[in-house]
């Protein structure tokens with residue numbers, strides 16, 4: 001990260017296209033997102049659903065749009081930090097901005113574009129008080145790679161059968177026998193598990209082999225193996241199927257992966273002084289600049305009369321913000337608009353990248 005660069009808060013569709021637009025103007029961007037993946041709402045909320053209103057693209061799934069936007073901006077080699085939150089933006093456009101990240105680092109930037117959408121996405125936490133004893137250790141909100149080599153003989157529970165829960169389960173079922181857990185349980189709240197044919201086949205085989213069991217219910221209790229709550233040993237699960245009469249069962253669990261979806265959180269502290277109101281920040285629509293000079297807001301988080309929370313609006317706003325940021329990064333320099341089709345400078349870069 002560095003002073004001549006622009007920080008983009010959020011690697012959703014607006015942030016990714018912002019990195020491309022800045023790149024066209026010769027500005028390198030650093031993208032930071034709390035999620036472990038790119039794409040914002042498109043990949044977090046509707047990865048496998050179709051979008052029909054991107055100009056020139058008849059139909060595209062949310063996840064694919066994120067992937068394509070990343071491929072498009074990659075030509076300009078933006079820095080990407082995932083699973084990291086932007087926690088503070090200090091300074092001003094004259095002295096430079098100093099940005100604080102959740103990993104404790106502080107970085108300097110010449111300008112900031114906030115493409116934070118409806119807020120920073122974070123996993124929904126287990127609503128059981130005792131969970132705090134084991135969060136980060138025996139309880140995780142995604143399957144950590146570090147667990148994969150140490151699960152042999154363990155009792156593992158995945159709670160949540162949405163896309164992320166099923167993806168975690170698929171990884172577990174693929175483990176070679178020597179590393180596989182003694183038992184895997186999938187706890188699902190909805191009556192139906194919406195798995196693909198391939199996932200169902202893997203689950204059917206594991207159930208037949210006695211390695212996997214499915215429970216329609218919710219976790220209602222966590223039980224420690226010892227008085228000091230050093231080690232999680234078991235869970236109480238309230239079964240939901242109508243015939244179970246609200247039966248509560250106890251299941252062994254020394255590892256728990258909770259995949260209860262993601263929820264967005266807007267940090268009023270981060271946007272202090274920018275007039276955050278009803279989840280949006282007012283901007284000058286001609287350059288997408290907030291009331292803090294040098295901090296631009298694009299996508300769902302920005303507000304101006306007539307604003308629509310649509311993907312195409314965020315893409316348009318990214319163009320305006322990129323040109324406006326040049327006022328601060330190249331003071332006094334006139335930046336002409338150039339077509340990617342005919343600019344020799346841009347063609348040289350883009351053609352070489354796409355030929356490779």
Ligand SMILES: Cc1cc2nc3c(=O)[nH]c(=O)nc-3n(C[C@H](O)[C@H](O)[C@H](O)COP(=O)(O)OP(=O)(O)OC[C@H]3O[C@@H](n4cnc5c(N)ncnc54)[C@H](O)[C@@H]3O)c2cc1C
Nearest residue numbers: 010012014033034040041086116117119120121299300311
């Ligand atoms: C179910 C659904 C269907 C939709 N369908 C369509 C459609 O068909 N057509 C259409 O045009 N629009 C559609 N939309 C709207 C569209 O998804 C949004 O307009 C678009 O995602 C906004 O993009 P964005 O980049 O501004 O924000 P987001 O997609 O919300 O991305 C913002 C990113 O910023 C990150 N972030 C926020 N704060 C921080 C922080 N402090 N630190 C680090 N990272 C941070 C978040 O984690 C997130 O990843 C749909 C929305 C939903 C929910």
